[in-house]
Amino acid sequence: MQKSNWVVGALAAVPVVAAAQSVTLYGLVDTGVEYVNRVGAAGHDVVRMPNLTGTVPSRWGLRGTEDLGGGLKSVFVLESGFAPDSGTSGQGGRLFGRQAFVGLNDERWGQLTFGRQFTMQFWSTIDSDILTSNVYGGNVLDSFRANPRADNAIAYKGKFGGVTIGGTYSLGRDAVSAPAGVNCAGENPADKSACRDWSAMLAYDASWWGLSTAYESMRGGAGAAGGLTSSSKKDDRWIFGGYMLLSQVKLGVGGTVRNNEGSATPHSQLYYGGVSYDITPAFNLAGEVYFLRFNNSPNKAWLEAIRGTYAFSKRTAVYITAGFIDNRGNLALSVSSGDTSSAAPKPGGNQFGTMVGVKHTF
Template identity: 55%
Template sequence: MARRVPTLTGSLPSRWGMRGSEDLGNGLRAVFTLEQGFAPDSGVLGQGRTFGRQAFVGLAGSWGSITLGRQYTMLFWSLLDAEVMGPNVYGPGSLDSYIPNARADNAIAYRGTFNGLTLGATYSLGRDAVNLGPGPAGTNCAGENAADKEACRAWSVLAKYDAASWGAALAVDRLRGGPGAFAGLTASHLGDSRVSANGYVKLGATKLGGGVVRRNNDASPTPESDLWYVGVTHPVTPQFIVDAQLARLNIKDSANQATLLALRGSYLLSKRTLVYATAGRLANDGTLALSVSAGAPGSNPVAGDSQTGVMLGIRHVF
């Protein structure tokens, strides 16, 4: 058993940025977002670039929005309501590191909501221009290669419906490889696909959520896997909120499996500030060596071992 305390930025990734819009008349607006991730203990930039979380400009209206730049894929938007832990260090991202890093460079995106129904799509000509070592934040797949037009392209689609007390979402996310790309996707005929289906229901103040992400990775000798998760969030008092989630990664035709259990308590000191405590336990089977706190470098246990983590922190939103 391995025990460790993760680095800072655990409940939600630390970031700052700017959003703006200009009224162009007749219901049309120009919009932009610049969002930068950083490590608050050292000041180091996240995602290997200045505005690594989002950097886009576009137009918006009653019909939705069209934006261009570095932005989230539809897989990210599909998970926001049903996955109760969110981008917490002890979350499904510990079992699939792409989930909290589902972004694309050089992307055009559409998203619109109509009477509870949200539709969206992204298409990228070169999904990730940064070489950040083998890791999801910079995958060295810039694309836009005249010799191979399909290299490093990516697309995603979303259909999501939200009612007053329940909701459901379906998303598809597809990455293509390219020369020198990480994670084994070294050619454009190799791809990595994820299909996400999830839902949630509200029972008074309590919310139950769950879903599955089915993956097919051409670069893996065992390409097919399912990541299941189910969770609950409940306000014990208006100031004290408890979240719990169980997640399971099943890799088909393999002994490699992993199970993650996470529990979080948050206490609101004000509308913008809270303190939190989170505990997580991840059990690996086979040769898997996934870390309970995947956001912390060098934290992986011995293959097949279990790991427990405890995290205390404060979050301020401004």
């Protein structure tokens, strides 16, 4: 009888234990057709389906939590980026190239996680940069803005009232040799500084405005991309931004001051300002202007972008977006960050692009 009671009690406890754990499958698919003019020295046009981003990059993932009691939870995220035009994996072909981490979250003291995850540069710009990962946006002028992640990273983020603090430290920031990676694996006993990365953030959010600042420093290593071929070389960014909410309008401004010792023109500044307006509950119009300049160089670029989005529901929307870039000096940056294939204009040339697409969230 006692044994039967024990079995019944154990079986009754199973739903309670299961209910303490939650796992969610989520994702989005965002793609369409894009037109870009003045490609290359010959000035050809191209019509294509982008494989990197539309309004945002396509992805799917799993995230979960388990309640451990006393306000403590275990957490994990496994997130995969993919190219909707061909179905291939993004971030250099990795299965979970966007995020792959596990850790603990305490409702009082914040979250500590381990794995591949966003650096604080991502979290410091997500509110102030209106167009974020739009096919015509800041990623055009600084490609790391599209990939602010680090392998082998320890991360902490906590919110205390309106103040958020966070930091990451990577033992080897990116092991993938591909356009989406930087080929800097680190974790090298012979060179303990190689490919290390750290970032820190301080932010404040009120009910209708917010400010943030972050700093990120990336070390180089043997064979690393971007000219950082030695651990003695660094690529440092100071990031700052702010936003304001006014009825149906959101305003955002910010910038990045960069010192890249792997570049022939190491010192540069990127500034941006944008606005988003909900014309109706279903239709949003957003636009942004970006400016990039390199010190002691004629190289600079202006980028203007606009996007209109109509939401059929909370999950499905259609959009049309356009951008124009004006390169100066020897810069040959493409207006589009939507494809891994080159669509750059001639040095010093300008370029126009436009895209019509669909985004579905699940």
